[in-house]
């Protein structure tokens with residue numbers, strides 16, 4: 499269906515030509531049938547008249563003569579519509595009576611002793627019945643001819659009688675299509691009005707059951723989209739309120755510290771305040787960054803087109819440089835066991851996911867510990883693992899640590915509790931799963947993210 503073509507145009511476009519073809523074929527068939535029926539009936543009447551004339555033929559002195567009383571002559575030759583002609587010819591072709599020059603039959607009858615044919619007489623088409631009458635003087639030929647006026651009239655009458663209802667039928671079909679489509683599409687129009695009248699905040703699902711069955715899948719799809727949009731708006735709203743709520747306190751603290759610094763005269767105190775100010779700024783920057791990363795990690799914030807083939811091991815290698823110095827500073831042995839695995843994903847987010855897992859591992863593993871990053875194919879999935887031999891996460895906290903702003907009580911450092919929430923969101927965006935385990939050694943934390951493998 500071309501864009502912009504109405505359903506009505508389409509339906510009529512299919513229906514009308516077929517109906518017109520049907521009408522024309524029907525008319526031709528009707529014409530042929532009526533023509534043959536009318537011809538047979540009138541031919542029979544013509545033959546009857548020829549027989550009537552034949553009865554008046556007598557043989558006198560070995561010659562055929564026609565004894566037609568004037569009254570009979572008049573009756574035979576009078577017709578309301580047509581000109582009637584006749585001709586009686588003797589056995590040797592001699593003219594006996596009637597109209598000279600009437601076309602003679604080209605062939606003799608095979609079974610009966612009569613034959614019908616068409617011809618011209620005085621410039622008009624005529625139908626002729628030729629009757630061969632045997633007599634003692636030989637075979638007498640009686641021709642009876644008439645013009646075609648009443649035959650044609652009859653055909654037209656029958657044809658019109660058939661065509662008028664057929665034309666009415668076509669018109670009724672057009673009317674039905676026109677108004678039927680309008681009626682059929684009325685629920686869609688109601689739907690359009692309902693959607694058009696909504697405010698941009700009204701993302702309730704559109705009622706499905708009032709729509710025709712053909713339109714319901716479209717409404718289902720629309721409702722799914724509305725639901726996703728609603729989810730995205732919710733997430734956005736939650737982000738804004740989280741951000742406002744979480745940033746307010748550190749920003750107020752910053753302001754207080756700056757205020758304090760402005761009023762401090764003593765260089766030593768000022769330096770101390772500035773150091774605290776620096777630390778507070780760092781925390782605030784970290785919080786803002788984590789909040790923005792979380793917002794970016796939401797599945798609703800991405801178009802399918804952003805996904806691209808990624809080699810997990812390569813992404814890990816690219817990030818490793820950043821993390822080695824931090825691990826070294828804490829005397830942590832950071833090791834890599836990388837197997838090339840292909841996935842489809844958003845490289846920036848995968849780096850962000852890895853950064854949060856490594857940040858946790860380095861932050862929470864005591865000095866002298868060990869961290870291993872692995873990429874491998876495991877159970878037909880592309881797995882990314884970060885394992886440490888730190889304090890581990892208690893089973894009772896295993897779910898909660900993935901919640902926003904949740905930190906285990908007494909955790910060291912200035913984290914804001916968003917790292918694992920970001921990991922979970924990024925995994926969700928990639929349709930990946932996150933597992934939290936205790937490493938085989940029985941101590942520490944092992945986080946595994948399972949992506950779909952591409953070959």
Ligand SMILES: Nc1ncnc2c1ncn2[C@@H]1O[C@H](COP(=O)(O)OP(=O)(O)OP(=O)(O)O)[C@@H](O)[C@H]1O
Nearest residue numbers: 858859862899905906909913914915916917918943
């Ligand atoms: N590798 C780990 N070992 C031990 N505990 C961990 C580990 N990773 C996370 N945790 C615990 O889970 C909590 C939640 O971690 P998450 O990364 O979400 O937040 P955070 O590290 O406190 O803050 P952020 O990452 O936003 O700076 C942490 O407070 C910490 O107690």
Ligand SMILES: [Mg+2]
Nearest residue numbers: 858913917918
């Ligand atoms: Mg963290």
